[in-house]
Every structure is written in C-alpha cells, then in structure tokens.
Amino acid sequence: MPPLSRRSFLIRTSLSTACLGLSLGMAGTGLLAPLAAQAAPGKPETTEVDLGFIALTDAAPLIIAKEKGFFAKQGMTGVTLKKQTSWAVTRDNLELGSSKGGIDGAHLLTPMAYLLTTGAIAKSKQPVPMNILARLNVNGQGISLSNAFLKDMFTVKSPGLSKAVAKKNATGDKFKAAVTFPGGTHDLWMRYWLAANGVDPNKNADLVVIPPPQMVANMQSGTMDTFCVGEPWNERLVNKKLGYSALITGELWKDHPEKAFALRADWVKKNPNAALRLLMAVQQAQKWSDNPSNTKELATILAQDKYVKATVDDLLPRLRGDIDYGTGRVVKNSPLKMKFWANNASFPYKSHDTWFVTEDIRWGYLPKGTNIKGLVAKVNRSDLWRAAAKANGYKEIPSGDSRGVEVFFDGVKFDAANPQAYLKGLKIKALK
Known part of the structure; x- marks a missing residue:
C-alpha cells in the first residue's frame, strides 16, 4: 500500500475523531457506536481533574492510577487526589464541583451517586446528576x-x-x-x-x-x-x-458490588475524551491491583499517611484474603476477598445498581414511587466502561448489564427484572 499523503492522513484522522465524538454523543442516549469502542479516545478536553477518596483499601484503583502513572500515560497529567475526611464531606464537595473549590468525581459509596442525582442528600436539596463509570471493587x-x-x-x-x-x-x-x-x-x-x-x-x-x-x-x-x-x-x-x-x-452476598468510580455528569458531558481516558487508567490500575505479585507493593503504597495512614500489617492480610476474625477462626486465601478486576469486578452491572436503589427505597431513603429503571439508566454508564475496555484492548467484557438473579446468605433472591417482588417479600422494611 502506498504511503498516505499528509492531506489524506489529516482527512482520515479528522473523520476518526468526528466519529468518536458522534459515538460519545450517542452514549448519552444509551447507544454506543462500535467505532468509539474500537479506537482510543481523542485528545482530552482537559488534563486536570480533582478526585476525592476516603482512607480505605478500596480507594486503591484511583491511588494506583496516580502513583503508577496510569493517569499520566493517558494524557491526564493534572489529576489531583484529594483525601476526604468523611462521606459527608465527599458529598458536599461533589455538590460544589471543582469550579467552586470542591471535586469533580470520587471513590464513592455506590448508592451516593443515586442519592445525589435525585437531590435526596444534597445540601441544596437540588439534584446533582452523577455518572458511575466503573465499580472499583467487590467484597472487602x-x-x-x-x-x-x-x-x-x-x-x-x-x-x-x-x-x-x-x-x-x-x-x-x-x-x-x-x-x-x-x-x-x-x-x-x-x-x-x-x-x-x-x-x-x-x-x-x-x-x-x-x-x-x-x-x-x-x-x-x-x-x-x-x-x-x-x-x-x-x-x-x-x-x-x-x-x-x-x-x-x-x-x-458473594462478590457483592461495593465502591464506584463516579464523576459529576456535567463534567463527563463537557469532557467526554478526558472521562474515557480516566476510565481507561482506572481499569489498568484495577488489573495491576488484582495481580498477586503486586499485593505487597499495593499495601505499602496505601499505608502512606497521605492515603490510608495505616500499617502494612493492617492492610496486607485481608488484601491477600487471609482473614483473622479475632475469634480463633482464621481463613487463608479466602475466595471472598476484595477484588478489583477479577470476575468482572470492575464492570458496573445495572442489576447491582438496581438493588442499591431498591434497598434505599426499602429503608425510606428514596420514595416508594421512584422510577428505579429510569434512574439507573441515567446514572450508570456501562456503555462508557465497555468503550474504555475495548480501547484498552481487553477481552473480558460482559455482554449484558445484568449478572442474573442474586442470592443472599439467608436464601433471599433478588431479580433486577422485578424489584417490586423483592420488596414485597421482605418482612422488615420502612418504606417512605
């Protein structure tokens, strides 16, 4: 094949970028064109973002993405990790956004993204739309x-x-x-x-x-x-x-969903390429964190005062799956240890978010008439996760948004296709 002329190269590059921008626009409707999922995102609209985290082991993907240079390799050289003293402070800073001295995204309790989006926990009582781009971990x-x-x-x-x-x-x-x-x-x-x-x-x-x-x-x-x-x-x-x-x-609940990597929805809309690059870096960090050969180094990094501020002895055993319950019961290499990537730990299943919203309805944090499916579709961006994973060249990509019927330790089952049946079957609840 003859070499491309400079003009031909520029035309092809412009077309690829335009198609990528179109596909990202479609992502807002829940549709994602194949091209965006097969090509790396374009130049980031900004290289700077302020992300919050709490002193917990499961903040590891954000911390590792920063410490091991995964953010920088994606062109996101201005990522600032800001330690939050509590989830309430995280909430307040997400409501502010970085333009007002707050943060643009965070290592977040998954339900908080929904409670913020509905305005249920915002100080202003106004909705603060959020996007969940990935699950940071399961278990732990x-x-x-x-x-x-x-x-x-x-x-x-x-x-x-x-x-x-x-x-x-x-x-x-x-x-x-x-x-x-x-x-x-x-x-x-x-x-x-x-x-x-x-x-x-x-x-x-x-x-x-x-x-x-x-x-x-x-x-x-x-x-x-x-x-x-x-x-x-x-x-x-x-x-x-x-x-x-x-x-x-x-x-x-075996391999239950836990923390989320969430960004303000307005930030994602304004910076689609930057959001995808952040997500690509987080996925890479999750893979790194799940590699057993990196566990000791992971514990050492997390132990620093600027992060978790704990001893390696506090961090390492349960990261390895070695659980001393303090009762004489000790389990080695538990299959229920914290996972960052294995078994699709990173993928934000909509079925899991459906359970979180349903439980918040169960206990009165959200109204009984909440449109569960509509709310989850608005917040959960599994489409962006798939695009980032494909841009990373990963093959472990779930084809659907449900992990199926979940079973809890007491035998109760949750089918995301029928959350009302789950609610109806619960004996103890406090619906609003």
Missing part, C-alpha cells in the same frame, strides 16, 4: 463487634443476635450500630444483616454515622457495639484486640 468490607459480645461469637447467621440486642436494650443503653453514611453501602449491609437475623434496625437499634478512619477509636471508647466499614479498619480492630469480625461482607 466487614461487620465487627466489640469484645462485650465476644462470648456470643456472632457470625453471618446469628439466630441469637435478636436476644442479645434485646438484652442490651433492656439496660436502657440502646444497641448501637455504626455505619459510614445514611443509605450508603455500609448502612445497607448492616441493615440487611440485622433484619435477616430478626433485629429491626429502625426499632431495635440505634444506627449512628461515624467516618471510616474513626471507627476503631470509637469502638475503643465504648461509643458503639458494632460497626460496618471497609478495610483496613476491621483488621485493625482485631490487631488491637478491641473486638472481632462477625463476617466479611462477601459472606453476606
């Missing part, structure tokens, strides 16, 4: 109890839990369960566990909100009886012999 959280309940040896299935809670409540000091944000994942895991074991979280427990890094200190001071949080804080509690883990959340 835990529910822990204080040593006052060590004799009970509670696990995921705890028929004696309701009796123990009633006994505590009879003292006049109500059973306190700490979560990280109302309507967030940890709130939903805690509520599900309590309700499945016969404890009504709204009537029989006092749910309190504590930022993740403060969980262990509050347990030590006797502020709470149990907490649900991500790692490394469950591990630190055990290491300090201040309590024990009743369960890791993969036991509650």
Whole structure:
C-alpha cells in the first residue's frame, strides 16, 4: 500500500475523531457506536481533574492510577487526589464541583451517586446528576463487634443476635450500630444483616454515622457495639484486640458490588475524551491491583499517611484474603476477598445498581414511587466502561448489564427484572 499523503492522513484522522465524538454523543442516549469502542479516545478536553477518596483499601484503583502513572500515560497529567475526611464531606464537595473549590468525581459509596442525582442528600436539596463509570471493587468490607459480645461469637447467621440486642436494650443503653453514611453501602449491609437475623434496625437499634478512619477509636471508647466499614479498619480492630469480625461482607452476598468510580455528569458531558481516558487508567490500575505479585507493593503504597495512614500489617492480610476474625477462626486465601478486576469486578452491572436503589427505597431513603429503571439508566454508564475496555484492548467484557438473579446468605433472591417482588417479600422494611 502506498504511503498516505499528509492531506489524506489529516482527512482520515479528522473523520476518526468526528466519529468518536458522534459515538460519545450517542452514549448519552444509551447507544454506543462500535467505532468509539474500537479506537482510543481523542485528545482530552482537559488534563486536570480533582478526585476525592476516603482512607480505605478500596480507594486503591484511583491511588494506583496516580502513583503508577496510569493517569499520566493517558494524557491526564493534572489529576489531583484529594483525601476526604468523611462521606459527608465527599458529598458536599461533589455538590460544589471543582469550579467552586470542591471535586469533580470520587471513590464513592455506590448508592451516593443515586442519592445525589435525585437531590435526596444534597445540601441544596437540588439534584446533582452523577455518572458511575466503573465499580472499583467487590467484597472487602466487614461487620465487627466489640469484645462485650465476644462470648456470643456472632457470625453471618446469628439466630441469637435478636436476644442479645434485646438484652442490651433492656439496660436502657440502646444497641448501637455504626455505619459510614445514611443509605450508603455500609448502612445497607448492616441493615440487611440485622433484619435477616430478626433485629429491626429502625426499632431495635440505634444506627449512628461515624467516618471510616474513626471507627476503631470509637469502638475503643465504648461509643458503639458494632460497626460496618471497609478495610483496613476491621483488621485493625482485631490487631488491637478491641473486638472481632462477625463476617466479611462477601459472606453476606458473594462478590457483592461495593465502591464506584463516579464523576459529576456535567463534567463527563463537557469532557467526554478526558472521562474515557480516566476510565481507561482506572481499569489498568484495577488489573495491576488484582495481580498477586503486586499485593505487597499495593499495601505499602496505601499505608502512606497521605492515603490510608495505616500499617502494612493492617492492610496486607485481608488484601491477600487471609482473614483473622479475632475469634480463633482464621481463613487463608479466602475466595471472598476484595477484588478489583477479577470476575468482572470492575464492570458496573445495572442489576447491582438496581438493588442499591431498591434497598434505599426499602429503608425510606428514596420514595416508594421512584422510577428505579429510569434512574439507573441515567446514572450508570456501562456503555462508557465497555468503550474504555475495548480501547484498552481487553477481552473480558460482559455482554449484558445484568449478572442474573442474586442470592443472599439467608436464601433471599433478588431479580433486577422485578424489584417490586423483592420488596414485597421482605418482612422488615420502612418504606417512605
């Protein structure tokens, strides 16, 4: 084939860029042209973005994308990671946006993207439309109890839990369960566990909100009886012999979805190429983080004060899947460990987001009449995930947006095609 003239080259390049821009525009309608999925995105509209994160192990993909140069290799040389002190601060800064001193996106509790989009948690009470571009991880959280309940040896299935809670409540000091944000994942895991074991979280427990890094200190001071949080804080509690883990959340729901990589929808619309490049870098970082040969280095990077501010001993064991529950029970290389890429961990299944929205309806964080399907379609950008994965040359790309019917530890099933049937079958709930 004869070499291209400069004019021919420019014409072809312009056509490719135009087709890419068209396909990205179609992405907003839920349609994605094949060309965008087969070509790297064009020049980023901006190289700068401010992303928030909380001091948790599952912030790893953003941290690694920054530390190992994955963002920079995609031309996103101005990515700034901003440590947030709590999910409430993350919420406030997302509402502000970087133009007003806040952030453009974040390592985020998945339900928060929906609660912000509806305006349910915004300070202004106005919608803050968000886009979920990827799931950052599955599994990797835990529910822990204080040593006052060590004799009970509670696990995921705890028929004696309701009796123990009633006994505590009879003292006049109500059973306190700490979560990280109302309507967030940890709130939903805690509520599900309590309700499945016969404890009504709204009537029989006092749910309190504590930022993740403060969980262990509050347990030590006797502020709470149990907490649900991500790692490394469950591990630190055990290491300090201040309590024990009743369960890791993969036991509650195998390979459950957890954090999300989310951006303000207006930022994605304004910077489609930059958004795809960020997503490509995050996917690359997830693959790196899931490689066992990198686990020790990952723990060392995360341990830094500017990130999680924990010891490698607090971070490394559960990253490897070595779970010391603090009760004498030790599991090595658990298949329920935190995953960043394996088994489609990164893909943002719409069926999973449907469960989160349904659970927030269950507990009154969203109204009963919420258009679940419409809301998920607005926030979840699995189309962009597929485009980024194809641009990265990856073959592990789910063809559909549902992982199928999910089964929880208590035998309850969730079919995203019929969330109302799930809601109807639940005995304990608090619909608004």
